[in-house]
Amino acid sequence: MSIFGFHYRLERKAIGLVLGIIVVSSIGGLVEIAPLFTIHQTVEDAPDMRLYTPLELAGRNIYIREGCYACHSQMIRTLRDEVDRYGPYSLAVESKYDHPMLWGSKRTGPDLARVGEKYSDQWHVAHMINPRDVVPVSVMPAYDWLLSTELRTDDLSLHLKAQRAVGVPYTDDMIANAAVDAYGQSSPDAPQADGVTRRYGKATTVRAFDGLPSRLTEMDAMVAYLQVLGRLTGAAHKSTAEAGASQ
């Protein structure tokens, strides 16, 4: 029987077509996506990998809320000009705790994967208040209200809990102290500051990100997040150095 003869009979049966569509359309996804969750090579090991602090996570949520991903990628490709321009190419492990990932698809502005600690906090604050003050030809909108908006912290524990539910290893201690840590990270002189480095590691930056130690604003969170981009692990720097050494 010819293939069209088979089809002649298939197209008389609605359920047959439905099953056909489901089977035929499922194969591609099963072959390409399922293995990514099971094979070990998908994501590299990075023992020094640290978690986002509650303040950085809140900043990440503001970054998402404002749709920054529409113009800024966070994925440096393995191309010479990108490595020269932005830094070592991105590794899978660097976004291991990113739910969701923010690799992006468009660069109306530059890539941000390694922007952490590249500019000062003051630069970021000025840039958010009016981008054209620091980059005259920038087409980025102003986010000046971030500086005057208090950061909501009362639900940060719930956020960390939900993160844990999807696989980020936050401890009970971290969850219980989420709001305190958010305050502590942006107030270096306050007694709450010590807990942040104790729970999230010595590499954690504790600073008054928006320049106002007494207040916890959305600007604090945003700058804290931008300053940690590309700095959760040093794995990418190491792997490029190794690649250079073996050549």
Added chain:
Amino acid sequence: MIAQLTRNERQRAIQIGLVVAGCGLLLGLAGADDPIGLHGALIFIAGLLAILVVGRDYYAPEPSDERFSQYYDDPSKAGIILAMAWAVFGLAVGDWVAWQLVKPDLTFGGGWSSFGRIRPVHTTSVIFGFGGNGLIATSLYVLQRTSRARLPDQLSPWFVLLGYNLFCLLAVTGYMMGITQSKEYAEPEWYADIWLVVVWVVYFLIYLRTLARRKEPHIYVSNWYYMAFILVVAILHIVNNLAVPVSLGHAKSYSAFSGVQDAMTQWWYGHNAVAFFLTAGFLGMMYYFLPVRSGRPIFSYRLSIISFWGITFFYMWAGSHHLHYTALPQWVQTLGMTFSLMLLVPSWASAGNALLTLNGAWHKVRDDATLRFMMVAAVFYGLTTFEGSFMAIRSVNSLSHYTDWTIGHVHAGALGWVAFITFGSIYASVPWLWNRDGMYSAKLVEAHFWLGLAGTVIYVFAMWNSGIIQGLMWRTYNESGTLAYSFVDSLVAMRPYYIARAVGGLFFLIGACLGAYNIWMTIRSPGLAAKQPEPKLAAQPAE
């Protein structure tokens, strides 16, 4: 509207309204201190409105049995009006966004109106608002005619249409309040996603139930495409939106996937939203309205079979070409590239099939702007799929990715293919649906056609230029071996093209406004005394 519902259906509608209002109330109370609270209020009002509208005419006389001798087209009519309303709104926002890249302070100083929040308002309004309503309206229309069967009931199509528009409304208002999960083209949050699943299941059931009542032995090719669109979009939507909400009172949720797996899932969804929302559904439209309007049978039924299964199979592998040179394992990237190239075969089979169908009817294409909309749509479909396969090649992608070339490519498809086939199908079906002898003004259809075509061409050429220049500037080295241009240099170079793009978009918007006006005037003009016979489809199954 209500007079067409049976007493039973009116009762059911009020029950649904109560459940919706109850859910809205729950969300509103649980999320009083979160943006979700406002959405709860919106859902509550939507439920109340449904109860009020149905309740007002609850005791109106029941419809007579005569209705069974006619197709049920009221939801299609409402769908067409909604589609045009979303088109005008979505295109206007799109042009506003385009001007923001020329003059970034066009935000009126508010957070709600900045580029990052308005951009998804544009994409959702045009893709889901305009495209989705067009798909629902035409699919219900085509389904009945190709099956020679009436829709199974009067309530479920209204539930699908209005429920779907509630989803779109939640999405668009949500972005302005900052509710988004940042997955491109899947930005709405968990509660809106769950609601869409409910709506979608009912939509699928309408399809199956009508097909079960059909008087034609064979299921016409348009319906395979519409079914693939409904089924696969459901699969994509559910998998990509798996997430854990922070709490019942929070709009925010966290994706079940992270990093590289999330990227692959997202672009598997993202690319197949192009495949099954923006292609399969509209191919269903094309396979009905193009042959009917041109009065010719489909050139080759066998070619349409090959094309259908080819698209259903190949497309699902192609998503990973969005992730060339990234941290996604190389073997997946290679598979994505390979299947993207193979996709050209079924895509061109459909585009060629459409154009060859017009053989012997080219004089009609010359005289009839409605048919010309469909012809140009097929041409743009062919061009865009060629460009897409080309851009999926890894070395080409290294230049085009992250640049405006991608924006130009999707707009060639969205404006030239999706919008044009929809406008053509709407112009064809409006006189039949409202029983008029033609559109209010043929000249306005003509003007819409040329404005739309000019707008698309200006837009696409501007973005090709800016994209390729961007890509080249980013990778250019000077003689001493360092990068020749800073990022800001490339930004300055984009400016003239961004202005051209915004002008092209404005042309397209003006055309759509003319279309909306023309459709409105057609509806308002007096109907014909006797029901006009619709042109018949010359269908043939595979043999």
